[in-house]
Amino acid sequence: MEPGGARRAIGAAALEVGAxxxxxxxxxxxxxxxxxxxxxxxxxxxxxxxxGCTLVDTADMYGPFTNELLLGRILKERRADAFVSTKVGLxxxxxxxxxNGRPGYVKRACDASLRRLQTDVIDxxxxxxxxxxxxxxxxxxxxxxxxxxxxxxxxxxxxxxxRAARRGDRTGVHAGTIRxxxxxxxxxPVSSVxxxxxxxxxxxxxxxxxxxxxxxxxxxxxxxxxxxxxxxTLTPGQGFEPDDVRARHPRFTAEMMAANQPIVxxxxxxxxxxxxxxxxAQVALAWVLAQGRNVVPVPGTKRERWxxxxxxxxxxTLTDGDLAEIAGLPSAxxxxx
Numbered sequence: 001m002e003p004g005g006a007r008r009a010i011g012a013a014a015l016e017v018g019a020x021x022x023x024x025x026x027x028x029x030x031x032x033x034x035x036x037x038x039x040x041x042x043x044x045x046x047x048x049x050x051x052g053c054t055l056v057d058t059a060d061m062y063g064p065f066t067n068e069l070l071l072g073r074i075l076k077e078r079r080a081d082a083f084v085s086t087k088v089g090l091x092x093x094x095x096x097x098x099x100n101g102r103p104g105y106v107k108r109a110c111d112a113s114l115r116r117l118q119t120d121v122i123d124x125x126x127x128x129x130x131x132x133x134x135x136x137x138x139x140x141x142x143x144x145x146x147x148x149x150x151x152x153x154x155x156x157x158x159x160x161x162x163r164a165a166r167r168g169d170r171t172g173v174h175a176g177t178i179r180x181x182x183x184x185x186x187x188x189p190v191s192s193v194x195x196x197x198x199x200x201x202x203x204x205x206x207x208x209x210x211x212x213x214x215x216x217x218x219x220x221x222x223x224x225x226x227x228x229x230x231x232x233t234l235t236p237g238q239g240f241e242p243d244d245v246r247a248r249h250p251r252f253t254a255e256m257m258a259a260n261q262p263i264v265x266x267x268x269x270x271x272x273x274x275x276x277x278x279x280x281a282q283v284a285l286a287w288v289l290a291q292g293r294n295v296v297p298v299p300g301t302k303r304e305r306w307x308x309x310x311x312x313x314x315x316x317t318l319t320d321g322d323l324a325e326i327a328g329l330p331s332a333x334x335x336x337x
Contacts, residue, residue: 006052006314008296010083010218011154011191015123017083019289019314021055021220022048022307023300028067038070043304045074049081051311057194057220057298059087059128060113061097068116076118085124085220086113087158089131089139101131103142110146124192126156136180137187144188155188156220157181159195159208174208181211190217194298197221197291199230199284200251200263200332205291213292224288224297226332229257231281231306232264256334266329270322278316281306285313287326 006019027041045056058067068086075082088109091100113122125143130136146152159177172178174195181190193212197204201223212219225231227246237254240247250256267280274283281299288297299310318326 008218008293010055010124010294010296012189012216013154013191015083015154015191015218017055017296018052018311019296020053020285020311021057021085021296021298022053022310023222023298024056024058024067024071025062026300027070027302028063040304041070041302042074044302044307045071046078047304047307048311049074049078051308052314053307053311054081054083055085055124055220055296055298056082057085058117059090059126060109060116061087061090061092061128064092065112065116068113072116072118079119083123084117084119085126085156086117086122087126087128088113088143089128099129099131099133101127101134101136101139103134103138106139106142107146110151114151121150122152124154124156125152126158126192126194128158129160130180136183140184140187147188154191156192156194156218157184157190158222159193159204172207173203174206177208178211181217185215190215192218192220194220194222196223197288197295197297198224198226199267199287199326199329200226200260209292209295213294217294219292219295221288221291221295221297223300225281225284225299225310227252229260230264230267230284231279232268236261251332251334253334259333263329263332266325270318270325273322274316279309281309282313282316283318283322283326285310286316286318287323289314290318290323 007016008019010017056071058071060068088106089099089101091098143155159174195204195208209219228234236257246252264280267283270283271278271280285297288295301307
């Protein structure tokens with residue numbers, strides 16, 4: 001079996017994907033713009049697909065649009081090897097991002113994504129954010145019509161951002177997302193939920209992941225490597241380019257990066273027990289995989305080397321002792337809690 005070749009099911013329709021996915025956002029958006037190189041990104045996608053990481057995740061807003069265009073260059077040749085996930089619902093302006101959930105827009109956006117991706121069907125179409133001006137049921141109904149039209153195979157929801165939830169709702173980090181899910185589930189089945197889940201951001205384990213597991217809904221774990229911190233390749237105080245999201249992230253100040261090094265050290269200890277070739281990043285991904293058979297980590301990368309390393313995490317099984325040691329690691333400092 002190729003690394004990453006283990007399979008997992010997404011949603012009640014049991015759509016199969018590789019156990020580890022590939023997040024394509026860093027190739028075009030939000031991370032270290034000076035290092036975004038098209039040819040290297042293409043090699044990263046090929047490396048992931050070659051190793052059985054079939055789920056490739058993008059969005060129309062990444063770029064905007066350029067990430068789907070890049071992925072389309074590969075799908076034109078390798079559509080049968082990929083499970084294509086993209087998103088709708090956010091528009092990018094000069095200095096702002098706004099939600100648009102109007103049914104007419106959703107349908108036009110889908111057609112545009114299909115053209116950029118050079119495919120006739122999207123395997124998973126995710127609502128990036130609900131539009132506060134449009135009942136979420138109306139947006140979801142329009143997305144369901146796309147399934148009926150054969151343009152989309154399944155639907156997913158991206159969780160409300162943790163920062164917004166923590167500021168506005170003390171009943172739980174994902175309470176707002178769960179309320180949305182319960183509303184749209186009445187309109188058309190939810191196949192997946194995408195939300196942050198990692199060793200240093202485990203909040204989804206409290207209520208959101210159990211909600212998904214109880215209903216046969218797939219869980220796509222975003223940022224499973226802690227925005228690049230958990231592999232241990234970043235240096236406290238190294239600084240980030242202004243367009244990098246980590247330049248404004250409260251866990252990526254020099255002080256907090258130094259304070260959170262014990263988390264990386266713990267992952268290194270676990271990795272060392274499994275052999276010299278095992279890395280902290282693979283341990284972090286294996287931890288996510290261990291949280292449930294419906295969980296698929298979607299680490300983002302723009303490098304071929306990291307795509308191959310991430311794929312191999314599907315072959316790593318953590319022991320009960322490993323999981324207990326990771327559970328005992330200190331909580332991350334500098335969060336939005």
